[in-house]
Amino acid sequence: MQSSTIFFSGVVPPRLRVRSVFTPANPATERGSMASPSGGPKWAQKTITLPPQRRGCHLITPKILKEIGQDLSGFNCGLAHVFLQHTSASLTINENYDPDVQADTETFLNTIVPEGRSAPWRHTMEGPDDMPAHIKSSMFGCQLTIPITKGKLGMGTWQGIWLCEHRDAPTPRKVVVTLNGI
Numbered sequence: 001m002q003s004s005t006i007f008f009s010g011v012v013p014p015r016l017r018v019r020s021v022f023t024p025a026n027p028a029t030e031r032g033s034m035a036s037p038s039g040g041p042k043w044a045q046k047t048i049t050l051p052p053q054r055r056g057c058h059l060i061t062p063k064i065l066k067e068i069g070q071d072l073s074g075f076n077c078g079l080a081h082v083f084l085q086h087t088s089a090s091l092t093i094n095e096n097y098d099p100d101v102q103a104d105t106e107t108f109l110n111t112i113v114p115e116g117r118s119a120p121w122r123h124t125m126e127g128p129d130d131m132p133a134h135i136k137s138s139m140f141g142c143q144l145t146i147p148i149t150k151g152k153l154g155m156g157t158w159q160g161i162w163l164c165e166h167r168d169a170p171t172p173r174k175v176v177v178t179l180n181g182i
Contacts, residue, residue, distance in 0.1 A: 042078075044071040044179040050163060052170030057094075057102035060175075061160040065153070068177050073151040078181015080153055082144040085174045088133035088167050090140035096160025105164070109136050133166035140164055148181050 048067045050060060064082070065072070072080070084091050095101035113132045114120070121131035144161065147154035155161075163173060 041180065041182055042075065044068075044074075046071065046177050048175045048177060050173045050175060052172050053163060053165045054170055055165050055168055056106045057092075057162045057164045059096055059102070059160045060163045061096060061153075061155075064161055064175070064177065068179065071179055072148065072153070075148045075179055075181040076150060078148040078179060080144075080146045080148055081178040081180070082146065082161065083176045083178070084142040084163070085176065086142070086171075087137055088130060089173055090137040090142060090164045090166065091144050091175075092140045092162050092164060093144060093146070093155065093159050094162055095158055097158055102162065109139070109164075109166070113139075127168070129166070129168045136164065136166040148179065 046068055048064065050063060068080075082091060094105070113135050115132045116128050119128065119132065121128075123131040123134070146161075163175075165171075165173070
């Protein structure tokens, strides 16, 4: 094992040693391997086309689970990566119970990102709502990573996956879901 010392402003930080230990759930069958006894890590991927939604934030967890449920049930532990293939909509995880949260979030976004002909944006070729949609998309992002635990997405009780549609004209949106784990 190599070790190195870093000097910063003449001060030598204390040495930090990290030791990683893997304890198999069943030492008799796993022998220190992180791979599952059935053959190792698995991958699954599906592209889901979401129907056009009006402008605003929409809970899409049920649609995602319907599409990936069969594959998801085959994973005991892993990660789900959800990627939106668009630049004028976004994904986020937020409240899944009270729809007022979705409405309030849309109100907030419209308050902080100016829109219309008087807005300062130069990119207006696709309409006055396009550049604000790009900015809103960048604020929330186009991807999520969610833990998989025992065949289920490891979100909290009140968490759900939202598609935030930032354009006035509804458009179908494509989401690629990639599952990886054991």
